[in-house]
Amino acid sequence: MNQHSSPTSTATQPIHLTLDGQPITVEPGSTVAVAIAIAGRTCRTSITGEPRGPLCAMGICFECRATINGIAHRRTCQVVCEPGMDIVTQ
């Protein structure tokens, strides 16, 4: 019953994924929040039009939320990039 869920711990190849329709490549183990930052993007636009990025980086503030594989409002600071992921900033 002892299950250690480390899907990323053995990956060594760069991860290819899509951010707002554009192909990007990140090092394995990077979070989606980091992928968005490396691409020079911000995660979301606030209701008054401000660009926003991660604030707490621990799943509390929701400032890093984005749509991942069609599921909206994912906290990108807690999601590790996987090959073929489709990320859409909000």
Add this chain to the structure above:
Amino acid sequence: MTEHFPILVVGAGPAGIAAAVSAAEAGSRVALIDDNPEPGGQIWRAERNQPGPDVTHGGNAAHWRNRLAAASVTRLQGWSVFDQPEPMTLRAEREGRAADFSADRIILATGARERFLPFPGWTLPNIMGVGALQAMVKSGLPIRGKRVVIAGSGPLLLAVAHTLHAAGANVVAIAEQAPLSSLAAFTASLATSPSKLVQGLRYKAATLGVPFHTGSWPLRAHGTDRVTSVVLSLKGRAKEIPCDYLAVGFHLVPNIELPAMLGCRIEDGFDADFVAVDDLQHTSIPGIFCAGEPTGIAGLEASLLEGEIAGLTAAGRTLKAQHLVPRKRAASRFAARLARAFSLRPELKSIPQDNTIVCRCEDVTLGVLRPHPTWRAAKLHTRCGMGPCQGRICGAATSFLLDWNPSSVRPPMLPTLVSSLTSTEVSR
């Protein structure tokens, strides 16, 4: 679908790991549920592409990692608990799927978050928490050569300066709001806690060469699409410092939302609410324990001890747990001194202006909030605290700025898919 465990531990930071390991080693069947990809919590957060917890910064992390690896603990990583559909059953979501986990005993080790205080410009990208920037760097954010200003309050400032410096960052300034007199008194009191003194000195030495300003804080940040500079008040003198990142956090606040939702008694602390527990970590709800920072910010050693005590007690090893209580009490006394040394000075209340956003989810400014007498009135009239974070960020800020008391926690605790509220058909 409901999966049952005799003992369910929520949160895989030091307290949760210690609780799960201690209970499992005592022969109980234990599950450890956590919302991060890897165990370790914040202080032992796993480095990118490495299994957690992170042991590279020494201390007793390796000891606990090895015990966790050897223990028979069912690990449920990536699950966010958001509801209690019935007593002693927690509902959690992972990647859009929901499942119920029931237990005979529940140990809550939900940790702490950083306290954020608003200042003009604080919503700019690349301004984040002190622990947050460290977490981003551990998660792969390139920091080498980047100019970083670290500001706010608490022991985390020097600790993170140390790790960012080691990662190649150009830490240009550290601004601690507490006055030197408080810190000097605190450091002197550390003579009774030698291991912590050594820890502090080690960080200090490694960051030698970085200006460490006491009695100093951020006044405003500049930038258009991201921060480009910060104006610090350095002992009353304003100075603008260019930077690529501004890491700013004002010590920690306990994550009490899950314990509060489960009905555990919450008490007013020195500067934040905490979960009331007895010597053996029982909360006011039978069968529910709490360990670590939610019972009051006390740091790593206290969290590990509380975790051990909770795990042993939940597993029926009460006598063994009782032996640890004196050490826990000593660690808690350290916590009280810590809170006093880094208590927030009233000048910080005058930093945000009327047009400064306080609630980042709903973009509610201080000027809009001021006329309202209570947190509840402000919520109803301005939507402050009604966004996705549900007041977790602005609640601590308005508590300090306006003396409001953020009110009760109701399920779902987190924004959740409607399908998760109604169905747990898909098993994990």
